[in-house]
Structure formats: structure tokens, C-alpha cells
Amino acid sequence: MSSQGSKILRAISYGALVISLGVPFAAYALNLGCSERASNCAQPHADLPVLLLAAILDSQWWKSLWDTQVVLTYAGWYAFCVLAWAVLPSEWMEGLPLRSGGTKKYKINAFSTLLLTLSIVLAWILRFGPDSFTYIYEKFPQFITAALHNSVAQAGFVYAQSFRNGELLALGGHSGNFVYDVYIGRSLNPSWGSLDIKQFNELRPGLILWVLIDISMVCEQAVRRGGFWNVTESLWLVACSQIWYVADCLYNEPAILTTMDITTDGFGFVLSVGDLLWVPLFYTLQARYLVFNQVELGPPATAVIMGLNVLGYYIFRAANAEKNDFKKGINTRNLQYMTTEGGRKLITSGWWGRSRHPNYLGDIIMAIAWCLPTGFNTIFTSFYPIFFAVLWIHRQMRDDDNSPKKYGKDWEKYKKIVPWRIVPYIYRVLANNNSNT
Template structure:
């Protein structure tokens, strides 16, 4: 492949070069500000100045070794001959096959890795493993994950520059090193058959999120004798989400992250640091700010989470079934719109209700995850506030890609399904 003939990226996102440069510092800073605020008595984002830690207190070689060991364990489980192999056709923005006509082979064994990890953690706890260590060293572990994310991103960028025949990302080939470093210069970087982006997309981050939550539950038990109902709900809701992701791991192969995004700092930091250490913010908050829930309130929160999960899973299952086999009896009766690419767009079922019903379900669940933390602090609601902005931004990017890909068919779909995420609102 002639790298010089690959088109330059013209449409820059996230504020272009300057925005990418600022986000390199703003994203890690956000993680540490929120974690530090969570441990203060007021837990208020308006409570400044925060007690800032020193670099010496954040850097702990033992914690960095633990983070490396965790990622190494997940990499080892990823390479085990378990699960199934799936071919996936690489595509660029317009949906055409890449110039090298290649097909990537993925090992789908995340659910096996999850169960083996759970078994190892369980055996470790019986043998005396103290999971509350995670709470005591959360800042140091987050710093280690951030260092690892920067180091991995540097290696990824150098690999994209130096490796011959590299398939560059359509959105990360601007020619500006800062922007391409942030967005990701290479589309699907691999070492042999080890796909770095696919591995990081779920394995260390989502399992790390569940492990951190468990560490918070153990810490609360040590402090108060037993875990609170609020902590149990947060752990249960978010564990369901993690298990669902691994049970349906193959569906990731059709997401924007795999098909379109390069693998650079944005995804590396997001997967290794942002997801595990900020998505667990509710359980971290509950350790130092316990909440009492009545059974009727807890029941209502459970029903809300169940509603969100039902919408999320039903919508995603409908889409994935249609993509695999449009004549499957489960989706054969749904209305569709033909496109010039040969594919058809669903325009009934969940996908005729709003354009992104899976996002709607995601946001309902996110709200349910925050409610066990009470309503006296805004901090536990950071996740849903951030996630709303993220999904609205992602929805806009996705619709831009779909318009370029499907043209008039997409315009017709938007006419027939006017609401993007929230019915009758947006």
C-alpha cells in the first residue's frame, strides 16, 4: 500500500489541532479532579482549592506493576485458544473495502476471560487478597493507568509512522502529529494477530471497572460491617452492563470505534483510565458518603434500570440480528429503506422509534446508576451528564458518516424517524 496516496483528513474534530492538544491534558486532569473531589467531605466541585497530591505521592512503582500485571493477565487470556474466530471486513468512511482487500480475524473469547478473571479474583480473596487496597490506592492506580495510556499512545503513533503497509485511519491522517496522535493514526494496529484496539476496547477497562466497584464494596464492608443497599445496587447494575458487553462482544466489530476510529490517545486513555476510574465514581462516592435507601425507592430504581437495559439490549439485538441475517424471522417483518450501497436501513421496530434507541437505553441506565447516591450531590451524576454529551456528540458524528455513506436514503430515514435519541424532545 502506498502511504502517500492515502487521502489526508480534511474534516477535523474536537476543535482541530488546538482542541486535541488541550484534551491531552484536560482529560487526565478531569479524572484526578473528580477523584480528589469525591474524597472530600463536601464532595463539591465548587470546593476549591483541592488538596493537590504531589507527583511523588501519585507515582508508586508497585501500583504501576499492578496495572501492568492486570493488563498482562487480560492479554494472556485474550490469546488463549478459547471462544470462536470471526472474520470482519475492514471498511472506510464510505463503506468501501480498504485498498488491500484484507479481512481481519478476531478472537471472540471475552466471556471466557471474564469468568476466568472472576475465578482468579475469588480464589485470591479466599487466599487473603485485600480488594480494599484498590480504594486506598485509587489515585496511584489511576496515575499508573494514565502513564501507561500515554506510553501506549506513543508506541502506537511510532508504529503507524514506521511500519510498512500500515492501514491508516480515515479520520487520523491530518499530517499534524498532535492531532493524529490524539485521534489515532493507524486504523487497526496489530502485533502479529494481536489486535491492540480490539483488546483494549473491552478487556482491561470494563473488567477493571467491575473490579474497582468490587473493591469499593469490600472497603465499605470493612468500614461499616456490611455493604449498603445503595452500594449493592450500583455494583449489580454496572456488573450487568459489563457482563452484557462481553456476552455480546462480537457486536463491537460493527461499531464506529472499530470500523472508523484510529487507535490513538483518545481511545487508549479512554479504555485504560477514563472508563475504569470514572465509570466507578458512584461506588467510590458511596464509600465516604453513605446513603440509605428505603425498599420502595430501591424497587423504583431497579425498575428504571430494568427499563433502560430492556431498551438498550432489545435495540442492539434487533440491529445485530438484522445485520447478520435480514431474513431472520425475528426481523424479517420490519420495514426497511433500500440504499445505494446494497444495504437496507431499518425504519420500524426500535429503530423506527428513534434513530439511536440504544443510546436512549444507555442514558436511562446511567440515571439509574446515579440515583442510589441520593440527590444532595451533583458529583455522582457526572457520569450521566458526561455520557449525555458524549452520546449527542457521537450521534452527530455517526449521522454525518451515515449521510455520506447512504445519501438520499439516510435523508429519507431522518424524515420518517425525526427524533435522534429522546422521543419528542431531540
Template structure:
């Protein structure tokens, strides 16, 4: 019996439709809230929240709401940013790589040009600094002064992009020879038939316009690089407004910039991640990539850039935080490299312990991967702690990221465990007996 290309989705993620609606409404509200409590007008004081003062920043009439949501300058700036990066993605040089084999046994081609893209951005910024008067860049000041408006713009844009790819998922693709049509490959999670849920989770696996892959572009371009610019805008404003830049703000910029450019420069590793191989591209990823990432991950930087929240760390604290970052980075990259090398047969001479599965693959249960099932997640989480600690202990707000990210990693671990149980059966039970800890060795 031939395999169905696009089987009906039977398992609903995030508690199904209620969860999808809750996330769709809740997370945009949350990043808007972040913008309202980390600005020059109102800044959160410890755990004290004056909700009346926070809400007073919002419009009171429909006309004012329209002006906030559809600010012409902000929409123009963001559209130039997004589609400017699209143009650069087409014209900048890069290498072509094939993705994983899809259910119809085809492999998509991807253009990998993160080095050229990030290099171009840095060169443009340096050129603007060279041309500027006293290092003042209107573009960075614009970002800082319009955080609330840009938060809403990116949210609305991600909503519209999710609608676009959802509608396109119903349009058949022409065959390569130009005759007839063929089905699009849908996500195994987004083919329920429920419009709202499929729009949220992503109906099509790899939405494309010609050879341009929308999902990979959004994963590593507009939101990730905007996060870098938001952080720079905080340094820019602190220097030009208050005549100084605190060491905590410099450290946060350095640590997060390293993360951003490490991700962009190693984008080929994303081709094997669950976001690309399994998840469809809907509102969840569209919003997550374009709005959630830049505006929630920059909360620490935006908070400490305000004068009432200045944090001066000193050399000892800086060294400790950099040490945590270095440890997390080492665990994350060393463990991922070990698994990659093992799969490619580069470590056969070490005779690492493994379990052969019924599919012919091997489950590594030695080295890093003998410590826990997802030791790389621990490294990633430690990196997150290095972003929160520079803010001191003034408010729980700046530790939101490690709480959120820890929850996300637990959810990923649960999804991966369910997938592996179904795929490997008894071999997975044997693996769990040898490697009982999920993420943190000897703890969980």
C-alpha cells in the same frame, strides 16, 4: 482510477488541534480531580468545594510529584494486571471471528474469549475470598487506598501506549508471503499529517502485534474489568472499615457489574461498532479505555462508599431504579437485535418498512427504528440514569456520567448523520422525513 488505500484526512474532529489538546490535558485533570474529592481525606460536601483543601493533597515538590507519578508499587501492580490479561488473552480458549471488510478487502481475525476471561477473574476472586481471613483481600484494599496514584499510573500508561502505536504506524507491514512490504491501513480520521492530532485521534485503524489486536483488547479488558474491581474495593473497604455495607453501594455494584460482564460476554458485537470499524487507536481511545472508563464511571460508587455520604434506599427506591435499568437494557438490546436480524434477513416475513438505498442496503424505518434514528442510544442513557439515582441528590458530581454520556451520544449521532448523508444522499433525506427524531421519540 484505483482507490487510494489511505486517503488524506480533510475533516478534523473535536474542533481540530485545539480540541485535541484540550481533551488531552483536560480529561486527565478531571479524573485526577475526581480522585481528590472522593477519598477519606477530602470528600465533596454537596456543591461546596474547598479548593485549597483539595489542592493541598497534591505534592508540593518535584521529588514528591515524581513519587506520586511513578509509585513503584502501583506501577508494578498495574503492569502485572495489564500484561497478565494479555497473557490470558493468548492462552484462554475462545472462538475466532472475522471483522468487517477493510479498505483493501481483507478481514482481520479476532479471538473472542470474553466468557473465559471473565470466568477466570471471578474464579480467582472467589478462590482468594476462600483463602482469606474474614473476607479481607489485600489486593482490593490496595486499589481503594491508592486511587489517586492508580489514576495517574493509568493515565501515563495510556499516554505511552498511544506513542507506541503512533510510532509503529509508520513501520511497513511485511506481506504474508514474506516478500516486500505493504501499507498499514490508517484511520480515515487520523491521517492529517499533524503529529499531535494524529497521535490523539489514532493514526492506524487496527494496530496489532502479530495477530493480537491492541484496540479490541483495550476496549474490553484492562479498563472495563478494573472498573469492576474498583467497585468491589469500595464494598470491601466499607465493610472492613465501618462494619456495614449500604444497600445503595450493593445496588451500584450489581448494576454496573451486570453492565461490565454483559459487555465482555457480548464482545463480538463490538466488532461492528464505530470504535473498531472507523476510529483509529490513539490517545483518545487509549486513555478512554484504560483510564477514563474505570475512574470516571466509578465516581458514584466511590462517593457513596464514604461514611458521610451513605445512602439507604429501601425496597421501593431499589425497585424503581432496577425498573429504569431493566427498561433501558430492554430498549438497548431489543432494538440492536432487531436491526441485526433485519440485516441478516431474519425478519423478511414481517414486511417491515424500509428504504432501499443506492448502495443496495436498506434503511429500516419500522419497529424500534421507526421511533427514532438511534433508539438504542436512549436505552443506553437510561442505563446511565440507573447508576446515578442510587446516590440520591446530595451533589451534582454523581450525575456527571449522564451529562457526559448524553453529550457523547449527541456527538456520535452527529457523526453518524454526516456519514449517512454522504453515503445515502436522497435516500437519507427520505429516511429523515419518515423518522424525524434523532434519539428520544417525540422530543429530539
């Protein structure tokens, strides 16, 4: 490698190290800042630095982040997900062709795991009352620690496993730099027997825990307000919208087999911590806020926010279904597409003719709808849609950078047919300030 290349790789590895340390800190900071300890998040702007500094200097706070019972509870939850994967009825589906030849089979029963989990949890709450399921709310920071430990352990395990003979490596994950390769993921499809670790983590422990956390938040508010009938419509709206979103993702589990996460990205710290920590313990920030800042929306505001959420969901689901069916050769008669010199096909009509990533637009709209019930008294819940927008814009740009390698010069032809990146008629205008696409 050239001297310039070594410098670039070193800089990237430093960035990976900063992010690896920064994500756990951000998770603790966001949830500490948006807590009852922080004056109910209502006016944290000036107080947050003082609060964070006080927490960092408080040895008792650091000690409180570790709870052996919570760590064991989280480990038990993960083991339950593995057991459910192994024993519940399922079907095996083939993913897209691998660059090494052939395909890999994936076990599909995430939705069954969700239904089993919900049955157990709802039966428990009916038998023992809502106060019996407030444990996750009460131990929230400790669950961050437990998820973090699991994420780090898995990243180390799959990195070590990637050196096995015959292991298929991710194109961007075997740079030779230890920090970067552990961060981004060296192995493309790490497995434990027939269990695909990446597909399993994408859909089961973190996503279903997201549902359980939302339920715990509803139970906590029900205890405080004297029953489920008294839970605010704002919390019901957030919890039900997010539970529906998770259920839909798990019901449509086969669709994930065509996503970049499965087909292109390695599984390392960034996906591990994203799946197991960031998703369940950051995406529930709005529900946690609404437990102690009990916003009464009223019917008109509830209807508007619900309509926005339905719009986002419709775009998200319709776009993903269209793409997934096209890749499988289903319902393609009404779609126009172009065929590249390499034989690949790119949709140029329907949702994917409107923009190159319409599914991201749906996700961003839903993120806004989940944030609105919390009102505008705090910056913390507003961070969620901002994070989502940055995440999807970055991923879209990364996809655009990689696409010429897959589609060759035909990618430029495609961009002229479908010029809009995420938001039709808007995002291209913004992007043109800095690029020619």
C-alpha cells in the same frame, strides 16, 4: 491544503491538545473532589477550587500520585489480560468488510477472561477476607496515574506503527498534523501479531478492571461496616448493576464488531485513555462515593431504581441485538428497511424505526439509574449521566455528519422516515431549534 484549511486543522489540533491534557486533569479533579479528603463530597461546591489549588501547590500530593508498586500491578493486570486472550478457549469471527477489501478476524473470549478473573478474585476474598482486596480503593489516584501512563504509551506505539507498509489508516486520522493524528488515531486496526489492539482494549483491561474496582469498593465498605451482610443496598445496587452491564457487554462481544469504534474510528490517545483510564476509574465514581457516604435507600427506592436500570438495559440490549442481527442477516423478516442507491440497508422499523440511536437512550437511562443511589448531596456523581448524555449526543451528531458520505442523498429520505435522533418524540424538537433535521 488551502490557507483556510490549514487554519481549521491547526485549531482542531489545539483542541485535541487541550482535551489530551484536560482528560487526565479531570480524572484527578473528579476523584480528588469526590473523596474523603473533600469532606465526603457532601458540600464541595465552594471548597473544591480551594482544595484543587491546594493539591496543585502541594508537591507531596503530586509525588503521592506515583507509586511504582501500583504501576507494576497495573502492568501485571494488563499482561494477565493478554495472556488470557492468548490461552483461553475462543473462536475467531470476521468483522465487517474493510474498505481495502476483505475482512479482519477477531478473537472472541472476553467473557471467558471475565469468568476466570472473577473466579480468582472471589477465591482470594473467601480465603483472605474482604480487607485483602481493598488495595484498589486505597490506591485509587495512583491507579489513575498507572492507567494514564499505559494510555500514553499505547497511543505513541500505535502511531509509530501506523507508518508500516500496508497499514490501513482511519479516514479521519491521517491529517498530517502530529498532535491531532496521535489524539484521534492514525491506524484503523493496529495489531500486534494476531492481537487486534483496539478490540482488545475496548473490552478487556478497562471493562474488567471496572468490575474489580466495584468489588474493591464493596470490600472496603464491608470492612468498615463489619461484613458483606452490612453493606448498604445502595452500594450493592450500583455494583451489581454495573457488573451485570460489563458481563453482558463481554458475553455479547461479537456485537462490538459492528460499532463505529471498530469499523470507523482510528485507535489513538482518545480511545486508549477512554478505554483504560476513563471507563474504569471514572465510571466507578458512584461506588467510590458510596463507600464513605453510606446511603440507606430502603425497599421502595431500591425497587424504583432497579426498575429504571432494567428498563435502560432492556432498551440498550434489544436495540443493539436488533442492529447486530440485521447486519449479519439474522432475523430480518419482521423488520422493514430501505435500500440506498449504493446498496446499503437502513432499518426503518423496530427500535431503529423509533429513533436513529435507541441504544444511546438505553445507556443514558442506565447512567441515571446508577447515579440515583448516591442521592442529591453532591454534584460529582451527577456529572456521570451528564457526561454520558453529552458523549452520546456528540457521537450521534458526528454519525449524522458522516452518514451522507455513506448513504448519499438517500440519507435525507431516511431522516424523514426516522426523524428522532435518540429520544423518540423529544430530541428532534430540541434539535430543530438549530437545524432543519
